[in-house]
Every structure is written in C-alpha cells, then in structure tokens.
Amino acid sequence: MNPSWWDWNHAATVFPLLLQGFKITLLATVLGTLIAVVLGLVVAIIRRIAPTIIRNPVTWVVEFIRMTPLVVQLVFANLVLSPYIESTLAIGIWVLGIHYTTYMAEVYRAGIDSVAKGQWEAATALSLPVARTWRAVVIPQAIRNTLPALGNYAISMFKETPFFVVIYIPEMVRVAQTYGGDTFRYTESITLAGLIFLVASYPTSLLIRRLEKKLA
C-alpha cells in the first residue's frame, strides 16, 4: 500500500499546506480577473474614442505587454517596484491583472465592433448622450459576447499563477516546491498540487462551455 515513490504520510502533511497556498492562487486569480475586466474595458474604450495623442501610446504599451512573457514582467516589476511596494503578492496580482488586461481589451474590442451600427443610430435618433449610449446600449451588448472569453482567460490566469514562484510568492506550487526541498519528497506535493488545479479548473471550464452554448 505504500510504494517507495508515494508516501501517504507526506501527502497528508503537505495537503493542508497546499490548501493554504491555493488560497493565494485563488485570490490572485479573482483579483487579477477583476483588474483585467475593468482595465480591459477602459483600454478598449480609449482605443476606440480617445484622440490619437492618447490612443497611440496606449496601443504601444498594450502591444509591448502582450508581446513579452509574463515571467519576465513579474521579475522586472518586482525589481523596480519592491522598494516602493512591500507586498510581493500585490505586485504579482497587478502584473497578472495588467497582463491579461491586454487580452481582455482585445475581447472587448471585438465585442464593441459586434454591436450593430443601427444601435448607435437609434441612440443618436433618441439624442442619448454619448456616455449613456456606451453605458446602456453598447457595453451591455458588447459584454454579452465577451463572457466565454472572459471565463477562458480567468482559467488561464489561474493556471499561470505558478509563475509567481519567480518572485517567491507562496502560492501553491511554491509551497509544494519548498516542501519538496525541505523533505526531499517532491512526488506527493507536486502531484497533489496538480490534482488541486485539475479539480478546480475542469468544472469551471465545463461551466464556461455551457455558457458559450447558451449564448450562441
């Protein structure tokens, strides 16, 4: 019952530690998603209506962030910001959120483009102010088409939180590694960490697929 490569005692010891790390993973995913959802919309609207003077720099920054790896951004941001921001976790969450902001902005852009021209025209015919047109007509219709993509990005953010390891944030995979380093037993901790990821993301992805079908 106890093969040499698997030790249930180790598994039982590391499991609660992993769950502690998992809390950080979840927190990072939720807050990162929140940041990406809000900032992504702001970026998409800026890129649509702002004058070129503002739009161009925003576009360059967005392209730059999208074209460089998350890991590099984490290390770089930590290097630059750690003298000013005490919490490495806060830095990690912002980097993750802003990284995905660039993807969400693209999703919103497509969503905004998918709103029929006649909707804008009806808003003009009713003399709705521009801000109200966005808030009441365009954004609700644009967002409806972005929900599945949003869900998929949330899952992929979730799966990228282990990169936090490069700036020593004690999320689940870092906990698993530390435990392995201390005890020379990696198998149990890493296997369990993987299983916890699977158990969390698989039902979520099924849910998103159902949502996709419902919206289609």
Next chain:
Amino acid sequence: MPDNADNAGQPGIPHIEFRDVVKKFGDNTVLNDLNFTVAKGERVTLIGPSGSGKTTILRLVMTLEELTGGYVFVGGDPLQYEDRGGKRQRVPDKVRRRTTTQIGMVFQHFNLFPNMSVLENIIEAPLHVMGLSKAEAIPKAEALLEKVGMADKRDFNPSQLSGGQQQRVAIARALAMDPEVLLLDEVTSALDPELVGEVLTVLKDIAEETDISMLIVTHEMQFARDVSDRVMMFDEGRIVEEGAPEKIFSSPESQRTQDFLRAVL
C-alpha cells in the same frame, strides 16, 4: 439662443429647411444644391427610385450623416452647421443634441435595443434625455403602448416580437420624446406583407391625432396618398416634381414621375 419650440409655431419660419445642401460620399455627389422646406405640421412624402437620395435626406436631418455643404434648419435653428460671421461653422454636439431632441426617427430595421425590455426601450430617452422620473415616464410609455396596440407586451424582449410588433414599439419609442418632427424611412419595407397593415394603421392614427411634422419615405403609395400634404418626386438627388398627392399620383407632369409610378403602382 432662440427656443425652437416657439420658432416652430411662428408663421414664416419653416419647420425644416434645406438650404443649398450638398452631400457627397467620397466622389459620389448624392445631393447637389438641394433646397426645400417643410411647414409646421406638414406631412411630406419623398418618392423616387432606389439610390435617389431619399434616405440620405432623412439621415441628414437626424444628424446620422454629416453635411458636405449648405445648411439644414429645424425650427429656425441650424442643425449641423451655421453661418457665423460669414464662415460656415460646425454646430457643437451639445447644441445639436438640443435640436435633435425634437426630432424622432423610425428605421426600416426597427433598431430596438435588444438588451432592454419593450418598456425600457421606450422610457430610456425620456429618463436620460428629457430628465423625467420613472413615475412620469412609465405611465406615459404605457399610454403610448396602448396607442400602438402593444400594452400587453411591455415586459417582453424585442426578440420575442414579430417585425410588425417591433416596429410599433419603435414608433412608440420615437413618440415618447414628444417629437415635433418625425422621420419615417421605409418603415414597412422589412416586414412580411401581412404585417404591413398594422403598422400603417398606427401611423395613420398618429397623423390624424397629432400635428407632428413628418418627412416620410415609403413605397406604400396608398399610404402616401392618405397621409401626405405634399409629395416630392426625387431622382438623382434632385426634386423632379412636387405637389399635392392627388396631383402627383393622378396626373404627374414629369415623364420621370410617370415612369416611376407606372413601375411601382
């Protein structure tokens, strides 16, 4: 700043005026030096072959298209451009919107907001443009729904309605702003034939019960005959002939009008 509502009633000031209007799409000149007026309370129908510029005229009044040259006035107020010290200047959006609140438009494809219920569609502008409270806007919307025969559908989504029903809601939505000018662009063209009648009946009632000035584009010649005070025949962006509907439909002078009417009647 003159108040449009007062001007509109003054004799001598046309309710809508096109003055030297030019509209180009790229190199394509659609309207070239167009001049005409619509009096307060007058119903004018534009007829003419497809591509002659009828929709463009309505869209210019609704500020959905930008004028290339000339001026459009509504109630005496310049709508898109004004002459300031001998220079043609763009009217700022805020001022434009003050004028366009008096103008309502009904589209060929209804353009109801699919993310809102029937009632929400109708109260949207009264709440957020006219500044009515819900307590004021809702009873008014319900009365309008009653008028267009859609009272029982107030909580439906547009997607749950037939084309004719959607168009009647769109008419109620335009009327909820108490427009003084109503623009109707082929409002029955997208409907199945059996649904055309219900929409035209509603419009005829409104024409009888109100004194809203109307600029109408339609292929329904009987409807045009029934509601119009004047019919303008367009071809290639120019008025070929105009007059009372009886005259235009019964004894048109221009060969173009005769050919057009023979083709559509």
